[in-house]
Amino acid sequence: MHLKIHSQFQSFKPTLIEYIENFNTSGTVFVDGERNKIKLFELGNMTINIKSFKVPNIINRVAYQFFRKSKAKRSFEFATRLLENGIGTPQPIAYFEKRTFLGFGNSYYVSEHLAVDLTYRELVEIPDYPDAENILRQFVQFSFRLHEKGIEFLDHSPGNTLIKKRENGQYEFYLVDLNRMNFHDHLNFETRMKNLSHLTPKKDMVVLMSNEYAKLYSAKTESEIMQSMWFYTDDFQKKFQQKIKFKKRFLFRK
Structure with a gap:
């Protein structure tokens, strides 16, 4: 599994890995879509959401493995760039990518969960x-x-x-x-x-x-x-x- 964790959240690495490894059986469902699923978890004194992206088809598995950035990685990097530009987005925390012998598998984007109106x-x-x-x-x-x-x-x-x-x-x-x-x-x-x-x-x-x-x-x-x-x-x-x-x-x- 490939992962990147924001520098401010490095101390939570074991907890984040545990959440990803047990994603299917833990957390509170927030969005259960056809393509993606979002679950809520507690991290320290904040609520976070973890977005699980659907496993891509065989062609995109190869593309994400070797040629393109995954949706999770792009989400993390784009969120970082938005904040650098003073544009609001939930705080990016981490992204995870799972790879198998068949190529690219699941990916996850972790961010702060905002309570909004x-x-x-x-x-x-x-x-x-x-x-x-x-x-x-x-x-x-x-x-x-x-x-x-x-x-x-x-x-x-x-x-x-x-x-x-x-x-x-x-x-x-x-x-x-x-x-x-x-x-x-x-x-x-x-x-x-x-x-x-x-x-x-x-x-x-x-x-x-x-x-x-x-x-x-x-x-x-x-x-x-x-x-x-x-x-x-x-x-x-x-x-x-x-x-x-x-x-x-x-x-x-x-």
Whole structure:
């Protein structure tokens, strides 16, 4: 087993190894997905979560063994880079990779478990969510800072931003599900708008987001920002709905 533990958590190495070795029979299930599973554990005086990534197919086993970084390793490294850039994400603690004679096997990403008030998803799904406009505008400011630092978060979707309420109407934002991310010297306008296209199907939210983004981005007018952001949002939603219809037809035929 290959592992890397953050320098601040080296003293917990035996405990972390024990959690990984007994992952299937210990911990509290937090997310039980088709592809990945997240469990909660106690480490010192903090709660941590351990994300177990699904064993890849045979082709990716070879790729992760020799050519590509695993999702767990990427998550750890990207979280570290985000924090170095002043972008919120749960504290990275460790990653583990298991290898077998068949190639790459399980991998695990360990991070701090944050207690938060909501995710971006609640703003989409709950009508008249308290203080929604203020939260959304601050989220756009957060996303703009991300863009200004050249960070392209490829999974910038409703469930992947955790939001914590602070005093005086202020909110903090934390990115999760980090294994797909690009770091650039500069993000062009098109990439910025595409990066915000997976967040909501609601045009009124896009109008508000465009208004706030225009206050921060002087290279384009509010009208240009709105037109582009809605174009990519609408395009994504149409493709998403087509994918759902295809899956339903396929399952029905089976």
